Amino acid sequence: xxxxxxxxxxxxxxxxxxxxxxxxxxxxxxxxxxxxxxxxxxxxxxxxxxxxxxxxxxxxxxxxxxxxxxxxxxxxxxxxxxxxxxxxxxxxxxxxxxxxxxxxxxxxxxxxxxxxxxxxxxxxxxxxxxxxxxxxxxxxxxxxxxxxxxxxxxxxxxxxxxxxxxxxxxxxxxxxxxxxxxxxxxxxxxxxxxxxxxxxxxxxxxxxxxxxxxxxxxxxxxxxxxxxxxxxxxxxxxxxxxxxxxxxxxxxxxxxxxxxxxxxxxxxxxxxxxxxxxxxxxxxxxxxxxxxxxxxxx
Amino acid sequence: xxxxxxxxxxxxxxxxxxxxxxxxxxxxxxxxxxxxxxxxxxxxxxxxxxxxxxxxxxxxxxxxxxxxxxxxxxxxxxxxxxxxxxxxxxxxxxxxxxxxxxxxxxxxxxxxxxxxxxxxxxxxxxxxxxxxxxxxxxxxxxxxxxxxxxxxxxxxxxxxxxxxxxxxxxxxxxxxxxxxxxxxxxxxxxxxxxxxxxxxxxxxxxxxxxxxxxxxxxxxxxxxxxxxxxxxxxxxxxxxxxxxxxxxxxxxxxxxxxxxxxxxxxxxxxxxxxx
Numbered sequence: 001x002x003x004x005x006x007x008x009x010x011x012x013x014x015x016x017x018x019x020x021x022x023x024x025x026x027x028x029x030x031x032x033x034x035x036x037x038x039x040x041x042x043x044x045x046x047x048x049x050x051x052x053x054x055x056x057x058x059x060x061x062x063x064x065x066x067x068x069x070x071x072x073x074x075x076x077x078x079x080x081x082x083x084x085x086x087x088x089x090x091x092x093x094x095x096x097x098x099x100x101x102x103x104x105x106x107x108x109x110x111x112x113x114x115x116x117x118x119x120x121x122x123x124x125x126x127x128x129x130x131x132x133x134x135x136x137x138x139x140x141x142x143x144x145x146x147x148x149x150x151x152x153x154x155x156x157x158x159x160x161x162x163x164x165x166x167x168x169x170x171x172x173x174x175x176x177x178x179x180x181x182x183x184x185x186x187x188x189x190x191x192x193x194x195x196x197x198x199x200x201x202x203x204x205x206x207x208x209x210x211x212x213x214x215x216x217x218x219x220x221x222x223x224x225x226x227x228x229x230x231x232x233x234x235x236x237x238x239x240x241x242x243x244x245x246x247x248x249x250x251x252x253x254x255x256x257x258x259x260x261x262x263x264x265x266x267x268x269x270x271x272x273x274x275x276x277x278x279x280x281x282x283x284x285x286x287x288x289x290x291x292x293x294x295x296x297x298x
Numbered sequence: 299x300x301x302x303x304x305x306x307x308x309x310x311x312x313x314x315x316x317x318x319x320x321x322x323x324x325x326x327x328x329x330x331x332x333x334x335x336x337x338x339x340x341x342x343x344x345x346x347x348x349x350x351x352x353x354x355x356x357x358x359x360x361x362x363x364x365x366x367x368x369x370x371x372x373x374x375x376x377x378x379x380x381x382x383x384x385x386x387x388x389x390x391x392x393x394x395x396x397x398x399x400x401x402x403x404x405x406x407x408x409x410x411x412x413x414x415x416x417x418x419x420x421x422x423x424x425x426x427x428x429x430x431x432x433x434x435x436x437x438x439x440x441x442x443x444x445x446x447x448x449x450x451x452x453x454x455x456x457x458x459x460x461x462x463x464x465x466x467x468x469x470x471x472x473x474x475x476x477x478x479x480x481x482x483x484x485x486x487x488x489x490x491x492x493x494x495x496x497x498x499x500x501x502x503x504x505x506x507x508x509x510x511x512x513x514x515x516x517x518x519x520x521x522x523x524x525x526x527x528x529x530x531x532x533x534x535x536x537x538x539x540x541x542x543x544x545x546x547x548x549x550x551x552x553x554x555x556x557x558x559x560x561x562x563x564x565x566x567x568x569x570x571x572x573x
Contacts, residue, residue: 022481026389027401029382030452034404037449041419048422097319104316119561124323126553129510130530131546135326137534138333145329148343173326176319234412236513241534251414258418259516269422272415279412 042276049269067270076253080274083249086164086239087232090171094179094228095221097172102183103213106190118184122177129174133241136170137161140242162244170238175231179224186220187213226286230279250275327550334543351544361545364529371440371515371525372508375447376455376501382448383455384497388489390456391463406457408450417517420446424518438520446518447511451504458500459493466492495567502560506553 048054050062052070070076101121109117124132139145140161147157160166190213198208214221236251243249250271257268334352338345355361390402408416424442470492474484512527519525524532533542 023389023393023395026385027393027395030386030405030456031401033382033445033448033452034407037420037423037445038407038416039404041423042415044422044426045415045419097322100312100315101319104312108312121320121323123554123557124327126506126557127327127550128527128530128546128553130512130527130534131330131542131549132326134530134534134542134546135330138329139326173322176323230410230412234414236414237531251412254414254418255513258421265422268418272418275412276415279410283410 045269045272048266049273051266053264054266055263067267068274070267071270071274079248079250079253082164082247083233083251084278086167086171086235086247086249087229089168090175090232091225091228093168093172094176095225098176098179098183098224099221102180102187105180106184106187107192114188118181121180125177130237130241132174133170133237136166136173136242140166140169161242162246164243164247166242166244167239167247170242171232171235174235174238175228178231179228182224182227183217183220186217186223190216222286226282229282233278233282234275330543330546330550333540334547336540339539351540352548355541355545355548358541361526361529361541364524364526367440367523368509368526371443371447372505374444375451375508376505378444378448379451379455379504380497380501383452383500384459384493386452387456387459387463388485388493391460406453408453409457413511413513416446416449417514420449420514421517438518440519440523442518442520443515443523443525446514447508450511450514451508454504454507455497455500458503459496462493462496495563499560499564502556506556509553 047062048060049067050064051060052063052066054060071080105114105117105121137144142157142159142161144161146160150157160169194212194216195208198212199205203211234251235249236255239247239249240252240255243252254268254271254275256262257264257271335347335349336345337348337350386405390398390405420442424438466489471484471488474488475481479487510527511525512531515525516528516531519528530542530545533539
């Protein structure tokens with residue numbers, strides 16, 4: 001296609017402007033923006049996290065790890081464990097619910113309909129997350145839709161709103177589409193001949209599932225779980241709107257240190273650093289024990 | 299227990315589960331829509347059809363101002379991110395330089411770091427540069443929301459664009475240069491049209507995420523200007539009224555419409571590529 005007459009320098013060209021100018025023009029704007037509004041701010045909250053009891057406007061004067069020490073005291077440690085409980089619970093729920101639907105779309109729906117069915121499933125993702133969470137109030141409140149349905153079929157009402165089950169339902173609802181998208185991408189590449197071979201060689205459906213399907217889609221399972229775990233760790237909207245006073249999480253506690261009544265920026269910054277740390281540990285674990293390409297998929 | 303079946307999970311059960319999960323995904327949205335037409339403020343039962351909640355929110359100047367603010371923020375943030383993010387994606391694909399790994403890692407960090415941490419860090423940073431000059435060098439306003447939104451918008455644009463770059467034929471641009479195009483011409487007339495579908499879908503994704511963002515906006519907007527999610531949040535906190543339902547139905551329909559356009563564009567570009 002291309003005449004090979006002249007040797008091709010693949011990245012640079014011998015024209016007038018100096019060679020460093022073009023990369024600089026392309027990479028500097030984003031670089032400056034990220035440095036100013038992402039890297040520098042993160043370093044600032046790290047510095048602020050070392051100042052106990054700081055309020056807006058006070059002079060930053062780092063004096064130790066008191067804020068971090070405070071997080072592991074009995075007053076606040078349950079908040080951290082509750083956040084982990086919500087995240088792990090949501091991850092398991094999304095995996096258990098997401099696998100069948102991703103499997104169904106990837107292996108049972110005819111090829112040319114797969115994209116459409118997948119899109120239909122994740123379409124609610126494109127609507128306001130606050131409003132989707134708000135819808136669950138209407139469903140779960142004591143006089144809400146769920147209890148009026150339960151009443152009609154003669155079952156006792158459930159009191160879920162403003163308690164932990166409502167938060168788990170809301171988080172699972174918000175994050176299930178992400179899990180399905182990632183699992184579908186993994187299952188769609190599954191080699192169907194292996195499933196047939198396993199059946200031919202006498203494996204029962206359960207054996208085929210656990211020893212062929214699951215190992216083949218392990219990358220997707222790991223990537224999807226990581227994504228759901230880290231997103232739910234930072235979720236503020238679901239616990240705040242559905243969880244009531246009893247479901248304090250790290251994200252809500254951070255919010256309160258800045259925009260709530262408490263106004264303790266140092267403590268809030270320390271909590272943010274812990275949140276970033278937990279997320280980094282999750283990613284590091286995946287990189288260490290999972291396939292490297294799984295993390296690339298997130 | 300049919301041993302002749304070679305399917306790991308049998309078909310009818312799986313279909314039932316799938317249908318149930320589709321119901322789970324759409325049930326809340328249907329509930330919202332149902333009550334937006336219900337002629338009663340608090341009742342769970344059906345009290346007759348009405349448009350009044352739609353009229354109520356269309357006459358609500360606070361909601362409309364907040365909607366306008368959100369659209370301004372999304373429009374400018376995505377506009378800036380489209381240019382800066384695309385340049386970054388092309389630059390990262392094309393050049394090697396010391397510290398590239400660090401640059402690349404930082405560029406995609408906003409996809410991973412929780413919103414609340416980004417929000418806190420941005421607020422602290424803005425406070426730090428505002429306080430030394432008393433009276434404030436930078437006022438919290440829509441401008442600060444836009445600059446904070448550009449950070450995550452550019453990551454999303456860049457990641458979508460860079461996937462597309464990986465699929466491109468690398469010789470196209472070389473051919474253009476060989477045939478006498480200047481680097482700028484090659485970029486504008488060869489590379490950019492090829493990347494356009496990815497830029498558009500990256501922008502739509504960023505646009506929807508910017509419209510939906512509650513945390514970063516509420517940490518960076520200051521007192522005067524609220525965005526739509528901030529307004530919705532304060533209303534959910536103070537009490538549930540069906541005009542919010544009406545608003546959600548309108549929003550769901552319009553984002554659904556945006557989504558359909560995005561998918562159509564993607565579909566058309568793929569058709570063109572493979573036919």
